Amino acid sequence: MVWDRPLGSRQKAGASGLDRLVIISLFWIMTEIDKEEEKKQILRRYRRLLRHAKPFLKDDDAKLIRKAFNVAAEAHRHMRRKSGEPYIYHPIEVADICVSEIGLGPTSIVCALLHDVVEDTEWTLEDIEREFGRKYARIIDGLTKISGVFEQGTSAQAENFRKMLLTLSDDVRVILIKLADRLHNMRTLQSMPRNKQLKIASETIYLYAPLAHRLGLYAIKSELEDLHLKYSDYTTYRGIADKINETKTARANFIRSFIKPLQKELNDSKLNYEIKGRPKSIHSIWNKMKKQNIPFEEVYDLFAIRIILDVPFELEKSACWRAYSIVTDYYSPNPDRLRDxxxxxxxxxxxxxxxxxxxxQGKWVEVQIRTRRMDEIAEKGYAAHWKYKETPKGANSGLEQWISRVRGMLEQTEKTAMEFVDDFKSNLVNEEVFVFTPKGELRPLPKHSTVLDFAFDIHTEVGARCIGAKVNQKLVPLNYKLRNGDQIEIITSVKQKPNEGWLNYVVTSKARHKIKDSLHEEKKRLASDGKEIVLRKLKQMKLEPTNEIWVSLRDHFGEKTQTDFLSKVALGKIDPKDIKKFQERRERVTKKRTGRASDAKSFEKALTKEKGEKTNELLIGEDMDVVDYNFAKCCQPIPGDDIFGFVTVSEGIxxxxxxxxxAVELLSNHGHRVIKARWASAASNDFVADLVVxxxxxxxxxxxxxxxISEDLQVNMRSMSFSSDSGIFEGSLQVYVHSLKHLNTLIKALKSIQGVIKVKRVDSKGNMATGS
Incomplete structure (x- = not known):
């Protein structure tokens, strides 16, 4: 065997010939050391594989495995993985997973060692059949991806997935080896670039984890799910993993105390057994947190106790129910949680x-009772099931029935690969929706995503120009909600551009952000046109376009921003002729408001003149006769709230x-109009406050x-509405109070009413108010 890699040279600029010779010599020595160490590592991994395979080997199996190893090592000798490791590590590890974690035999080991040689090297299927036989060539053919360009409407991934499943008709080992291959790829995913990590992880959770589950490979399914979470949301994965580790000691102590009385009873019953506790997978804990909207600390079943019995097949059922009786004699069962x-x-x-x-200790604990045979099938799935195939009474026939149904699906040759994958996935529920591009690339999107979300996920320009789409070759509108397995082809037009209605069609933050950006840019362009129109009109009216004029115009037409005002002028939604009416109204208001403040400085002068003393602070409750002010409807301040005054253009303070x-916009953009204000101690007016109960x-x-409200606290109500759903009520109240202290007294009294869980003050938009 020869393992080699391309060599380079390291030459330091300016070094002498002797120095260069020393550097090159050291490089060659280090390279040779690396090569020798890699050879040793390869042999160590290969020998470990043989140790795990030994119980399965017969006759000339060891020779055939050795031959496959030599072929694979030679074929991949110049190849390296993204991590820099020799490529041969991968087929050895896949073979080891097949034998030690799935329980497959020599045929699968040989095929796992050779599974990439046809796809990645000069070896052909004919070479495999000549050297190893037709059986091995057929399995490796099933493991080899379909190459070439696919027609529109088909998917490379779907075609390869169907090809792999087609081997169910001949040999299920293809799928089991493929799952081992995917598991090792996921275990070594850290060396891949981020985009590849997300792609491979998405494929895994979409197709391979459900397939492992369907084949009964619980351990592999759980690890694939955990690894998907690790690479798609590392923060969540790490957070849950850390919390599991933090509770490890407490969990071990709890398990010991829980099983102690059970062990005595099981010993007395003469049952051969093993008891162990195992934590739930990170992915399953995360799923529970997400579905129930609870933190880690509120997930009560973080682990399960497993009782494994060693009994003959014919005594399995009765032995399990005896163990169940022992458990429930000592601990009270939840009758709704029995699963037979x-x-x-x-x-x-x-x-x-x-x-x-x-x-x-008052905690719910899940207890699983099974036999050794059942446990092996639960962990290793189909391979273990096959081992027990000759068990009396047709044990595990359900798995055979499922495989028969899949074979029936495969015989429906009129279905496309996409239709087949869709059918295959139809009974599987995901929190995400997984869809295909026209070229077969798998893309995960949040559930309820639409065609428009998909278009923006592909590219901003594709989204902005989207006029519709073909989903599975059928024309659909922009608000079509995507389903698992859909293949989407976006239809675009250079004349299309986003509009505000699109915001009702999207759920992804990326799409919403890009649509808003586009709308803002369009508004800026329109505002530039609108500004020219307004400037011409102001010139005709002999008005200087001062900042005050612009603000007055915006307020007069009821627009939040100047950009909104000017863009509406450009679109014709505001008639330029109406600007003349603005001027007439402004002149009337100016005559009426002569002497009023226009900003903070003029306010201070006017207040000092009226009060006869220098001051820059407005006293709410005392200065009403001196200065005209009103309470903003957007936040409805009441005595005790921290407040400020704002000098408006046309509505006073x-x-x-x-x-x-x-507040943020007013304080940051119009600081010259902000004045100090505080509540006077004599303030005794009634103020409106919004509450939600x-x-x-x-x-x-x-x-x-x-x-x-009315009798006990003598508080007047402005309005009240209540609604109830499934035993939970929500009420909206508007009440008149004298101060913040008065409001807080009311809130406290409402919270003391039987059945009231929460009382909160809200602003005019229904958002929870702070400061109370």
């Missing part, structure tokens, strides 16, 4: 008895809370709420 998969195994052959019981949703519904609840 012994009498009726799952479709993938899984057999076990599950129950959830209450521990002495508005009082805002510092936590007002508009949430709780559990009951008869008489609304009466208790209104009695507390």
């Amino acid at each position: 998969w012994i009498s009726t195994p799952k479709g993938n052959g899984y057999e076990s008895l599950h129950t959830t019981v209450m521990s002495r 508005k009082i805002h809370r510092t936590s007002c949703p508009n 949430i709780g559990t519904d009951r008869v008489g609840l609304i009466n208790d709420v209104t009695k507390t």
Whole structure:
């Protein structure tokens, strides 16, 4: 055997000939050392494979495995993985997974060692058949990807997936080896670039993890799911993993105390058994957190206790129920959580008895009871099932039935590969939707994503020019919601551009952001045209385009920003002739408001003149006769709130809370109009406050709420509305209060009412208000 790699030279600029010779000599020595170490590592991995395979070997199996290893090592001798390791590591590891984690035999080991030689080297299927035989060539053919360019409407991945499943008709080992191959690729994914990581991880969760589950390979399915989470959302993965490790000691102590009384009873019953506790997979914990919207600390079943019995097949069912009786004699079971998969195994052959019981510490614990045979099938799936195929009474026939159904699907030759994959996935539920591009690239998107989300996911320009799409060759509108397995071809037009209605069609943040960016750019272009129109009109009216004029115009036409005002002028939604009406109104208001403040400095002068003393602070409740001010409707301040005054162009001074949703814009963009304001101690007016009350519904609840507000606290209500759904009520209240202290007293009283869970103050937009 020869393992080699291309060599380079390192030559230091300016070094002498002797120095260069020393450097080159050292490089060659280090390279030779590396090569020798790699050869040793390859042999160590190969010998470990043989140790794991030894129980399965017969006759000349070892010679055939050695021959396959030599062929693979020679064929891949110049190849390296992205990590820099010799490529031969990969087929050896795939073969080892086949034998040690799935339980496959010599044929699978040979094919795993050779699984990439036809696809990646000069070896052909004819060479494989000549050297090893037709059986091996057929399996390796199933493992070899289809090459070439696919027609429009087909998918390379779908075609390869169907090709792999076609071997179910001949040899299921193709799929099992492919799962081993995918598992090792996922285990070594850290060396791949980020885009490849996401692509491979997405394919894995979409096709391979569900396939492992369907074939009963629980351990592999769980690891594939965990690795998908690791590379798609590392922060979440690491966070859950760390918390599992942090609770490891406490969990071990809990398990010991839980199983101690069970061990005594099981010993007395003369059952041969093993008890072990195992944590749930990271992915399953994450799924539970997501579905139930709870933090890690509230996931009660972080682990399960497993009781494994060693009994003959004919005694399995009775032994499992005896063990169940022992568990439930000591711990109280949850009657809604009993799962009997012994009498009726799952479709993938899984057999076990599950129950959830209450521990002495007040925690629910899942207990799984199964036999050694059942446990091996649960962990290793189809290969273990095949081992027990001759077991009396047709054990695990459910898996055979499922494989027969898949074979039936494959016989429907009129279906495209995409249709086949869609059918294959139809019973699997995902939180994401996985779709295909016209070239067969798999793309994950959030559930409920539309064609427009997909278009923007491909490229911003594709999204911006999208006028529709073909999904599985059928024309659909922009708001079509994508389904798993859809193949989408986006239709574009250079005349198309985003509009505000598109924001109702998208769910992804990328699409929303890009649409808003595009709308903003379009508005800026229109605003430039609109500005020219307004400037011409102002010139005709002999008005200088000062900042005050621009702000006055914006306020007069009720627009939030100058860009909005000018773009509407350009679009004709605001008639330039109406600017003349603005001028007439402005002149009337100016005559009426002579002497009023126009900014903070003029306000200070006017206030000092009126009060006869120098001051720059507005006292709310005392200065009403001196200065005209109003309370902003957007935040409805009440005495006790932190506030500021804002000098408007046409509506006098508005009082805002510092936590007002508009405060950031006003304080940062119009600082010259902001004035100091505080509540005077004598303020005794009534102020409106918005409240939301949430709780559990009951008869008489609304009466208790209104009695507390009106009778007990003598608070007047402006409006009230309540709604109830599935025993939970939500009420919206507008009440008149004197101060923040008064409001907080009301909130406290409402919280004390039986059934009320939460009371919160909200602003005009329904957002939770701060400061109370």
